[in-house]
Amino acid sequence: MTARPLAPVIPSSAVPAARQRARSAAGRSLPLARSAPVPSLPEDTVYGIGRIDASGRIADQSVITAMGWAGGDRLTLTAEAGVVTARRDPGGMVTLPARAYIAIPAALCRRCGLRAGDRVLLAALLHEDTLAAYSLAVVDQAIRAHGASPHPQEGKP
Numbered sequence: 001m002t003a004r005p006l007a008p009v010i011p012s013s014a015v016p017a018a019r020q021r022a023r024s025a026a027g028r029s030l031p032l033a034r035s036a037p038v039p040s041l042p043e044d045t046v047y048g049i050g051r052i053d054a055s056g057r058i059a060d061q062s063v064i065t066a067m068g069w070a071g072g073d074r075l076t077l078t079a080e081a082g083v084v085t086a087r088r089d090p091g092g093m094v095t096l097p098a099r100a101y102i103a104i105p106a107a108l109c110r111r112c113g114l115r116a117g118d119r120v121l122l123a124a125l126l127h128e129d130t131l132a133a134y135s136l137a138v139v140d141q142a143i144r145a146h147g148a149s150p151h152p153q154e155g156k157p
Contacts (some may be wrong), residue, residue, distance in 0.1 A: 046124040050133070054116045056109050058133055059101035063122045067131055071098030077105070082138035086131045102131065113137075129144040 028116045034098075048063040067088075069075075074092035084104050086094075094103065109115065113135065120133040 025065040042111065044126040046123040046125055046126065048057045048124075050116055050120050050122050052104065052109070052116055052120065056106060056121065058104065058120060059099075061100045061108050063124045064096075064100040064102070066126065067124050067129070069096055070099075071096055075102070077102075079104075079108040081095045082112055082114070082135040084092075084108055084114065084133045085134075088129045093124055101144075102133070104133070 045067040046063055049058040050057055050058040050060045050063075054117055069088060073088055073096040075086045075094045075096055076089040076092040077094055078087075086102055096107070097103070104114065108146075114120070119136050121136065121139050123132045124130075124136065125132070
């Protein structure tokens with residue numbers, strides 16, 4: 001028995017209408033959503049991250065230098081939950097040391113819940129001559145209140 005050779009199968013050059021429509025739809029680009037403009041940082045605000053050491057000191061040379069503060073300047077420190085604020089004040093009870101760091105008295109650390117080793121966001125408001133140290137717990141609450149938390153709360157998607 002001899003087998004007959006099979007004729008080659010060559011697809012038709014005619015494109016079915018359904019495939020034609022799919023190709024033309026694929027060629028169109030979809031409209032993109034416009035992103036909201038990103039606000040810029042105020043020019044008179046400088047941010048940094050610091051850590052409170054065992055003596056209550058927070059050192060961030062760039063932030064304190066931007067403030068224009070120098071050793072011997074007098075500061076008034078105030079505190080509330082998770083935030084310590086320092087203002088230059090000739091009648092202040094705290095003296096800025098020659099080395100650029102803020103020393104938070106132990107009583108203020110206890111009052112606002114800050115402990116040695118805590119990291120803080122430093123916000124220097126140059127036009128107000130004010131430096132605020134926010135615990136990262138306070139920063140986290142602000143992010144969650146804004147609705148942009150990268151870590152959803154338990155039980156919520």
